[in-house]
Amino acid sequence: MLLKNILMARSKRKKWFLENTDMALLCVDQCLNLFYKNNEITNDLGLYSSFLINGSWVDSHRGIWQIQIKNDVLYITVDWQQYPLRQLWQIRKIKQGFNWTVYTDIKEEILIQKMQSGMMLNEQYERWFNGIEEGNFPDFCDSWCDIFLQDINSKVCGVSGHGYLPDIICQNLRDGQVLIQNMPQNLSRSRLLHIEINTNSEVQKPNRYKHFSMDFFISKDKEKSIKLKDDKIKQSLMSKYIEEGKLKVVLDNFKIKVYWQDLELTANHGLHSALFVNNEWYDSSKCKINIEKINQNCFYLKLNWQPLPVEQIWQITIKDENSFMWQVKTLVNENNLDIKTQTLGLILNAEYKEWFGAYEQGVFPEEFKDWLPVIKDGSNAGVGVKKSGHYPAVMFKNNCAAHSELIVQNGDSNYQSRFIQAIKNTKSEQPEKEDSNYDFSQEITLIEDSEQIVKHLEKKMDEIIMQRGIEQGNLRLLVDGQKLRIFWKNKELTTNIGMHTAISSNHQWYYSGYLKVDWQVNKISNDHFKITLNFEPFFPASQIWDLKLAGGKAINWNIMMQLKKTVSIEERKTGLILRPEYKRWFNSFEQGLFPEAFTIWHDVIRNRDGDVFGVFPEDGRPAVMFTVDGNHLSLIQNSDKNVNGRALQAQILEIDETKQYQAREFEFFKGKIEIIESEKEIDRFVDESKPLxxxxxxxxxxxxxxxxxxxxxxxxxxxxxxxxxxxxxxxxxxxxxxxxxxxxxxxxxxxxxxxxxxxxxxxxxxxxxxxxxxxxxxxxxxxxxxxxxxxxxxxxxxxxxxxxxxxxxxxxxxxxxxQVGIENERQLLRLLGVICEHAFIGPQIVVIDPYHQCNANCVHCWVHTPKVTHAKGFYDEKLEFEQFKKICDDLSDLMVDKIIFQGDGEPLLHRDFFKMLEYARKKGIQCAFFTNGILLDKDIAQRVVNLGINEIFCSLPAGTAKAYGQINAKQKKEVFAKILDNLKYLTSFRKKMSKISPRLVMTHVIHTENAHELLEMAKNDVDIDADVARFYLIRLDDNIQFLKLKKKDIETIKATLPKIKEYIKGKRIQLLDTTEFQLAHFEQESGAWSKDIFKNQGCTLGWNFSLIPASGAISFCCHLRTVGYLKEKSFKEIWSSDEYRRFRYQAKFLNKYKDAKFINGTPLFDEYCEHCDTHQVIRDVWGQFELYGLKKYLL
Incomplete structure (x- = not known):
C-alpha cells in the first residue's frame, strides 16, 4: 500500500491505480504509466496505442478516456471524436506482471493502414532483446531510429534492466510484428517497444476485433529473469513445430520448413500455396499465419490472404518418423471471386540433383534460368526428388480422393530451388464454405534407401507397360493420356505430346495430343499395338495408328485416316517432339546446332529432297532418326517456350487443286523411327546424301x-x-x-x-x-x-x-x-552481302541533297559559313522533281529503307520538297530530313505529321538566344525562341493526333563557341518534348579550323555529359552515345575522333549508305567520293556496276586498299575519314554482326 499512497499523492487530479506486489499501473491525464517500487519505468505516454489513418498517426492520448477498476481488472475505453473507432483495454494482474488485451470496435468502414500497441520506456534502458537476439540501444538523435531485427515475428521481446530499472519481458499472444525504436530526442527521450499490425491498407469493416494481447513480466532478479525469458521463448518455439524421430516440421518466421536430423530439406518459403485470381498469382508467403498446435504430431495453420477475401486452413500431421500428411481447405468469402488455379507444394534445397515421377526419372538442369517443368504427372503414383548426399529422397503424392496434377519444376535465377507441386484448375468451381472435405490432401514421405525409389519406378513402369504400352529390348512405347511417349532404357526421349499427327483445315489446326481426342488402345502383342483416334466432334475424321517394334531399335509407324465427309486440308504433319536436351540435328544435307533459346516456333532447316533426318546422341540419350517417304517434306523445328522441345515432322503441303479431300479412307503416313547409339551410322547417311x-x-x-x-x-x-x-x-x-x-x-x-x-x-x-x-x-x-x-x-x-x-x-x-523476322529481313540480307561481297539489295539509307540554298549561315557549316563563298551557280543547284522521281523509282526497286534529305542547304526551301516526300512515301520508302527549324511552322508541322514522315533532325547549335545570334549571324537572336516554339507545336500536334512519328532528333554540333551550353541545349530538348538528343563534335575542314575544340572545351564537355544524363533520367528523351565514342577517340591536335579505327576494322558503307548530291555525282559516303554520274547512268545501274562492287570490296579491306582512287580522284582513305560523319552507321553494322553471331563468317 505504500507504493499506492506515494503515487496517489503525486497529483490532485483524478487517477486510477492497479497494484501487483512491487509493480503498479497509474492512469492519469490519458496516460497509463508503469512503476516498479517507487520508480516510474515508462516515460511520456507509458502504455499506448495508435493508428495510421490517411497518412497521419492518431494515438490514444488524443482520445476520450473512460476508466474503471472492477475485480482487480483495469478497464479503459478510448473514443476518438473524428474517427468511428473505440478501443477497450483490459489489464489484469498475472504472476510477476500484467496481461494487456486491446479490443477495437469499428463503427463504420474505415481505411486503417497500420495499428500499434506498446510502451514508451525510460530513456536509461540500454539493452534490448528480441527472441534469441539482443543488442544496445543507439544514442538519441533528432530522428526516429529503428533497431534492425532479424526476426520481427518473434513472440518474446523486452529490455534488460540495470540499477533501479527492472527487466521487462513481453510475450505477444496475438498477431503483429515487433518494432523497437528510439524516439527523436526533441519529442521524447524514450525507448519504444511495441507490436505493429500492417493491414495492407485494407478497409476495416464494422465489427469488434481483438487486435492485441500481451503478457509483460517485471523482475529485478537476473537469474529469474533469464529463466523466465528462456521459458517463454521455448514455449513460443514449442508451439511452432511438430516432430517425431528424425522428422520435424517448423513454422519459422511465416515459413513452413521441413527438417531431417536437423538438416533443412526445404528452401525459400518451404511449404507454400498459390492462387491464380483475375489473371494474377498470389502466394502464401505474404499471408498472415495463425498457428494452433493440437498435439506433438499435429498443428493447424490459418492463413489470411488479404487483400483477397480468402482464408485457408492447413492441417499438418506427422504419421510416423518418415512421413506427414498435409491437408488444405480454401474458404472464399465472396461468391463472385474467380479462382482459376490453386497450387501447393514444397520448395526444396538445390542440393537435390535428380527427380522422379511415376515411372520416369531424370537430372535437373545445372543452371537456374526460366521456370522449367521437368515432369507433369496426373497419376497417383507420386513424384519427387532422389536422395542426394545426406538429403533423403522426398516423395509427394495425392492422398485418397483429393486428386491433383503433380509437377516437378526447376526454379529460375531468383528461386534457385527445386519445386514439387500439386495443381488444380478450379475454373468457375469455387470451394464450398461449409464443405468439410479438403481441397488438397497430400502425403509427403522421406526415404533414405535409394533402392526403394528404383524399385518403385520399375514397378510403376512395368504396370503401365502391361496396361497401355509395348516393349522390345530397351525400347518402350507407351500411351499416356493423349500422348505417345518413347523410352530408351527407362529414359524418355520425347516430351510434350510426343509422337503425334496434326491437320490444318480452313486454317485451324487439329492435333492428336491437344484436343479431347478419344484414344482407344488395342494391344495385339508385347511389341505391337493399334491406336484408334476419334477427332469428332472437332473434326470429322478418325485415324488408326499401327505401331510395331522391330529389332529392339526401330518403330514402324503406319497411319490410316478415315474422313467422314468432304473437307479442305491445307497441310498435314506427322512427327515427334523430342526433349530439349538434344542439342544437334542432322538431315540428308547437313548438320548443326539447335538454338539455345526456346522463343517462337521456327524451322531450323527445310529439306525437300532428304528422307532421313534426326538428332545426335545427347546427355545419355541415343540418337533418333526419322525416315519418311518421298511425298513428305522433312521439317526440323525448334519449339516455343511452352512446348520446350525439338520437333521432327513429315509434312505435306497441299495446293488449291489437291486440298479438297473427299469422304474416304486413305494412307495418312508411313515411316520409321530408329534409335541409333553410334554417330558413325549417322555420318554414313549424311555422307551418302550431301547436296554437293x-x-x-x-x-x-x-x-x-x-x-x-x-x-x-x-x-x-x-x-x-x-x-x-x-x-x-x-x-x-x-x-x-x-x-x-x-x-x-x-x-x-x-x-x-x-x-x-x-x-x-x-x-x-x-x-x-x-x-x-x-x-x-x-x-x-x-x-x-x-x-x-x-x-x-x-x-x-x-x-x-x-x-x-x-x-x-x-x-x-x-x-x-x-534469324529472319519482319523487321530485320533487309538488314540481314545486307549483312550477308558484306560477308559475300555482293549487294543483294540497295542501301539501307540514301542521303539526297535537294537544294544548296539556306536561310542560315552557321559558322560551323562547311558550305554557308560567312568566311567561305562559292560561285553563284553552286547556290542555285537543285534536284528537279522529275529527276527525283526516277531516282526514287530505282530506290524502291532496290528496297532502300529510308531517304534522308540533307546536304548543302535547307530542304524546306525547295519548292517541290513536299512533292518529293509524298512521292517517296507512295513508293513505300521511309523519309526523314534535316532542318534548322526556322521554316517549320504550324502548317509545315501538320503536313509532315499527316504525311507519316519518319524522322526530323533539327540542327540547333545553341542553348541560348545569345549564343544562337553569335553562331548564326544571318538570323536575329529572337529567331531562337521561334524555333523552340515551332518544335513544341510539332511534338504537341503529333501527340494530339496520337502518332509516334516523326521522331524528333535534336542535333547539336559542338565547337569552341558553344561547348559551354550543352546542359542548356539538353534542357531545351526536354522542354520541347524531343525524342532524341544528339551532341556531335565538329568535323573540321580548312575553312573552320578556328572552331577547333580546345582542351578546356573537351574537359567542359566531359564534365557536363554526366549532368545531362542525370537530368534526363526518368524522362522520355534518349541520349545518343555518339559523343562518348568521339570523346573516347578524340585527338586534341587534329580534332579527329575516328583516326585508324575503321581503317583497321573496315568500312561497310558500300552496302548500307549512298549520297546523291544535287549535282548528280553519286558519292560512296558523306564526303564526295564519286562512284558514278546520274547524267550517264541511272542510280540502279551505278549501284549494280562493277565499279561500285570494286569500291565496296576495297572499303571492306580499307587498310589494304587505302590508296585506291574513286572516279573523281579522291582516295579511299584520307583525313576526312579520321573524323567520319557516318561513323554511327558503320558502328551499327558492326554491332549487328555481333548481335546476330555473324562475325566469324567475315574473311
Missing amino acids: VLKEEAIYIYGDSEELSDRIAGVCEFADKIEKIKNLRGQNKGIKIKIGVSRYNFFKLNEIVQFVLELLDIRIDLRSLKLSAMPLKKLRRNFIEYLTELRLVLAKTQDIELVLADSLLFELITSIYT
Missing part, C-alpha cells in the same frame, strides 16, 4: 572473272586455268571441271556455269535461272532448288560438276535465315 560433293582432283573454277575466281582460290591462277582448258579443248582431250561453290559466288552460279559451258562451246542462256534471295526465310530452300536446276543443265555433260568449296556455306545460310 567435296573437292577432288580436277580443274577448279570459282568465278566468271579473274578477280572473283582468284579471290576464292586465294592464288592468282584463273588465267592459267582458262588457258589450260582451251589447250585441252583444242587437243580434243577430256576435261574434268569442278565449279567450287563458296559464300562469294553461290548467288551467281548460273553466270559461272554459263561462262564455263561457253569455254566448252556449249551455248545455253542461263540468265533467267537466278537465285531468289527474297523472301530471306526461304533462302536455303531456294538455294537447293537453284542447285537442282543447275544440276539438270550440267547433266547434259559429264565434264562439269558443282562441288562444295566452302565448309561454312550452309551454316552461314542457316545462321541468316533462321
